Amino acid sequence: MRYFLFLVLLTQQAVAQVVSGVATYRLEMLYNPQSNQYGVSTYELRFNKNQSEFVMINNPSIDYEPYGIIKDFTRKRMIAPEPTFDKNYFVEDSLVAIPWEISNKERMIGKWKCNAAYATIRGREYEVWFAPDLALEDGPWKLYGLPGLILDAHSKDNKVKIVIDKLEFRDSSVVVRDIYNFGNPDNVSSKKFEKILEESIKRHMKIDNTTSTLGENISVTHKLSIPSIDIYPFQLENDKK
Structure with a gap:
């Protein structure tokens, strides 16, 4: 009985410590379906108990620290x-x-036991695997809201794959950068x-406004010419191949 209580307390302590890291x-991301060519990048999810930031860390084409998605x-x-094509927005x-629809499917990712969950997000169907023992309701990109950190995610069309490589906890709270302000009147929905x-796409591609809308008659190649992790190719509502 004492040993069981010790294990419970140890597990609770480990879960409670997942507040910063x-x-x-x-x-x-699949850029060329014909050749099955993927673009590969590395991102960090920097988190504390109140905020997180998901940001690229290995882009040699830029000489500054990029903005990330902040929750x-x-x-x-x-x-x-x-x-x-014209300017950047927040x-x-x-x-x-x-x-989320949580299933009873289980698998191990590293040393963490994970459960599967499913949802349609921004027009794409995603399967994700989260670790209940990592009590952080967050994950990469805009994926969040499960009772545990998301360690693996992929769209069912296999155009997007996200897999955790490393997880580090910090004794002191990770500071999420104050790089732009919530509530700024210049922000858009x-x-x-x-x-x-x-x-912007219509102007740039000289597409007739009366015959085209976003996602219709615009090739995936044209869509991907804007390098954004947020719109391309995660969440195009009409891009369902």
């Missing part, structure tokens, strides 16, 4: 950098609950940004 993910669980807000929205992006 850095999770490193390998992100693969603020205290404010219940999320903000992300979004480029168009897109701010509420943290809306993702309608995701719905407003969709319209801005559509008009």
Whole structure:
């Protein structure tokens, strides 16, 4: 009985300590379906008990630290950098609950026992694996809201794959960078940004406004010419091959 109680307390202590750290993910995106060519990048999820930031860390083409997707669980807000052909925007929205369907499927990822969950997010069907013993309701990109950190995620069309490479806990709280402000009047909502992006693509590609809308008659190659982790290819609502 004493040994059982010790294990319970040890597990509770391990779970409670997951309040600050850095999770490193390998992100693969299918750019060329004909040749099955994936683009590979490395991202970090830097988290504390109130906030997290998901940001690229290995892009040699830029000489500055890029902006990331920030989730603020205290404010219940999320903000992300979004480029168009014309300018960059900060897109701010509420943290809306993702309608996850948790299954009884289990697998080990490293030393962590994980459960599977499913949801359709921004027009794509995702399967993710989360670790209940890592009591952090977060994950890469805009994936969050499960009772444990998401360690593995992929879209069912295999265009997006995200797998954890490393997980480090910190004794002191990781500071999420104050790189842009929530509530800034210059921020736009995701719905407003969709319209801005559509008009930007039409202007750039010289597409007739009366015959095309975002996701229709615009090739995936053209869509991917804007290097954004947030719009391409994660969440195009009409890009369902």
